[in-house]
Amino acid sequence: MKYCSHCGAENRLLIPQGDNRERSVCSQCGIIHYQNPNIVCGVLPVYEDKVLLCKRAIEPRHGFWTLPAGFMENGETLEQGAARECWEEACATLENMTLYSIFNLPSINQVYILFKADVVDGAHAAGDESLESRLYLEEEIPWKELAFPTITKTLEHFFKDRKTGTFPLHMEDLIYKKKN
Numbered sequence: 001m002k003y004c005s006h007c008g009a010e011n012r013l014l015i016p017q018g019d020n021r022e023r024s025v026c027s028q029c030g031i032i033h034y035q036n037p038n039i040v041c042g043v044l045p046v047y048e049d050k051v052l053l054c055k056r057a058i059e060p061r062h063g064f065w066t067l068p069a070g071f072m073e074n075g076e077t078l079e080q081g082a083a084r085e086c087w088e089e090a091c092a093t094l095e096n097m098t099l100y101s102i103f104n105l106p107s108i109n110q111v112y113i114l115f116k117a118d119v120v121d122g123a124h125a126a127g128d129e130s131l132e133s134r135l136y137l138e139e140e141i142p143w144k145e146l147a148f149p150t151i152t153k154t155l156e157h158f159f160k161d162r163k164t165g166t167f168p169l170h171m172e173d174l175i176y177k178k179k180n
Contacts, residue, residue, distance in 0.1 A: 006031050037109045041081035042069020044100055044114055044154055045092055047122040050135035051155065054089045056147055057131045064147035067154065068092075069114065070129075082115045090133040091125040094118065101157060101170040103150045107177070112150045116158070116167060149174055 009028030045052035094117040
């Protein structure tokens with residue numbers, strides 16, 4: 001952040017007194033501009049023995065398949081955000097939401113939080129951010145066309161867990177090296 005959003009003066013990187021890491025600090029008014037990770041909330045929507053995927057109509061990864069997910073909005077809970085994203089992307093209503101997977105992605109400053117839920121009556125359609133939506137059997141999943149590693153890992157966990165009939169919470173750190 002080059003300029004202060006409060007007074008417009010130039011910011012500089014320094015370690016504020018009492019802190020332990022560099023922050024963007026206004027050279028004029030002294031406001032510290034904290035930058036924190038973004039929360040991505042979403043859902044693994046299930047209907048009978050199928051999962052609901054959406055083909056992305058937006059970047060990044062336009063044309064690739066994903067689970068309905070997106071950035072959490074101010075004023076909503078994780079569950080509300082996941083349900084909202086599912087409605088926006090797949091026009092699907094959910095029930096029986098349970099926390100299913102958490103992925104820390106420190107290299108891109110994101111935390112992915114996904115719920116497992118049932119799709120009411122199996123009803124779905126492509127929303128504004130999707131080219132299409134589709135219910136897939138496990139053997140039909142377009143594995144090479146999935147948008148993000150978090151989606152691949154969540155689906156892998158789900159199909160493995162489904163064989164045992166138990167769906168524990170999965171938490172992982174996905175560490176990637178930043179590209180120059």
